[in-house]
Amino acid sequence: MAIYLDHNAGSPLDERVLDTMLPYLREQQGNPSSVHRYGRIAREAIEQARIQVAALVQAAPSQVIFTSGGTEANNLAIFGAMGPHPQGHLAISAVEHPSLREPVLALQAQGIKITEIEVDSEGRVNPLALGAALRPDTRLVSIMWANNETGVLQDITTLSEEVRIQGSLFHTDAVQAVGKVPLDFHHSGVHLMSLSAHKMGGPKGVGALIVDSSVDIFPLLRGGGQEKGRRSGTENVAAIAGFGKAAELASLEMNQRARDWSQLREYLEQSLQQLPGIVVFGEKAERLPNTLFFTVPGIEGETLLMALDKAGIGVSSGSACDSNHHQPSHVLLAMGIAPELAQGAIRVSIGVDNNLSQINELITVLKSQISKLQRMLLCDVGYGV
Template sequence: MNLDMIYLDMIYLDHAATTPVKPEALQAAWPWLTSDFGNPSSSHELGHRSAVALEQARATVAKFFNVRASEVTFTSGGTESDNLAIIGLALANPRGKHIVSARTEHEAVLSALDFLERMHDFEISWLELDEFGQVLNFETALRPDTTLVSLMIANNEIGTVHDIAHLTNEAHKVGALFHTDAVQAVGWIDLDVKKLGVDALSISGHKFGAPKGSGVLILRAGAKAEPLIHGGGQESGLRSGTENVAWAVAIATALELLAPVDEEAQRVARLRDEFIQKVQQLVPSAKLTGHPINRSPNIASFTLQGVSGEAVLLELERKNVIVSSGSACAAGSDEPSHVLVAIGVETEIAQTAIRFSLAHETTADQLDAAAHALAESVANFI
């Protein structure tokens, strides 16, 4: 069976869940999976070549985020990066056991915080949020014993963007470290770490054209973290285990392929806004979730009054339009979106949610077709 033929006419609008691997990233990684298979820690020529490739990839990643190469740690993805940052920083910095975060964070962050609360007696203060998912009481939530703040740049479900540079500055005033989950921001928002001011930043390669299982944690000099994986002391002691050179090369290549953020973000945001307008014209029951302006350029999410989001998703798939009813990382869950519940959406309404997430390659024609397909799908259930 030819899978290329099956998906030839597919309109894929679930890029916040995962993106196709860029051919250039796969091509760059291939030699390190085949002929150049040496262990970077080995002293022979094969090992040396792998070590050089690993450090070249690290330098490329460092340049993208405007940090030192020594501040780049390769991981298996966003979940590991979030856990290493949150648990690692919390355990290594005993100035206090108070952490500030929001219930709209990714499950990886929420679960890491739950672990610290249950197993290490940390106290978590959950920020108040408005109906768009923006923070209301940040300064008053901070305390002298706050050791860490963790807030994502762009929400993976509703697209709302936080002013991380401002929030980081406020956190640093009380001596707290700041971690941001930037998984959904790569390629869409400027991630100059020096401008953001954060102490730790997590990304996942498969969100922007690198293979699944590739990720990075940026950990600024001076921010100490306890490793989660112990062994040979690779990755400057932060992540033991033989390094995945191929995936490090792939994620570095995928970052290099990204277009300049300012121009591309504005272009895709215009497409997104036209799509939102079209959906609201064709589907009067569709209500945009997340902030109408301060949102990621690539995410348009709605609730559909009186219609199951999952049912609409399946109907759209029959029309070759692939979308999501929420985060793909809450595997197998029948529960409503925790993000929508956290911003005050009633459970019954939250279960009608549907998310469209664009790529740099998404076209206006595809979005027009998707809007009409959504209207037809919703009409089938009314």
């Protein structure tokens, strides 16, 4: 039985989304910048998607810039907000995704001063820690809405108030949050918000940056002047149309999805906590309804992951974008977790195609593999003695 439980890395394409995309892959091949009827049909599809995505996050359609995904959205937020001649200070939380950390490090190499805001043992940013990180020359603060590994949610509205008082810009990477928990761009007080389609049943390779009308974004890509000059390049019409449909479905079905996911996650968490030594990360914090990040002391996460993979169960050991580095999660280290404990982390992220039977199968396989691996460790220790 194949069981996919890595939806935070990417969720399967919803059939209804595929149906929306197919006409733009098969029949409608007009360039959306063309003035003839074929171009107008493509343009109408993009503008419809812009309305759908904006509605999901309570933004205005004019505030939506379509990108190639969450990574580009984060890069556009960082480099675009800092401008062509970056100066000043930039602050980010210690638990940000690599697609945000890497552009920030690139700016640091150019001489920009960077502050990493500490998090508590549950992975939350304390407003006092944020306040201490702000400086008179702080240009931009970036704190993710929901962590991709732990699922821990930040109190973005409270944090953004602190930043606005300072007069700085606030960006949030909401890639993992969108479609799973309600987002309100306007009332959250943020200036910039990154989104991605493929975490919520949409296609890979398309995302968006939501930009407050008061913010002037310096474009990373220049050429045809698409997206009102903020992101040049011929738009991926089929993917954008699919993004719009996925956003529409999330708006309609989010509450039911969240209830279903929460029930499965809580059942899994309670079952795992019956095993000796299991540690659940961020368990005391508000988390995404679909995400559980845990470790079994003494067992390598990669070893357990491969054992589950052989049993046909797909989980992860953290961020998919950082999975080849074989280093302890920087998120867990920032939370004060010991490296040897962080090294064993396993993430289960539930999606719309998962059910109780699959969770029970996961629990059965986990118990069997953990027992087997622990026996092997005991034998190794005994042999060494």
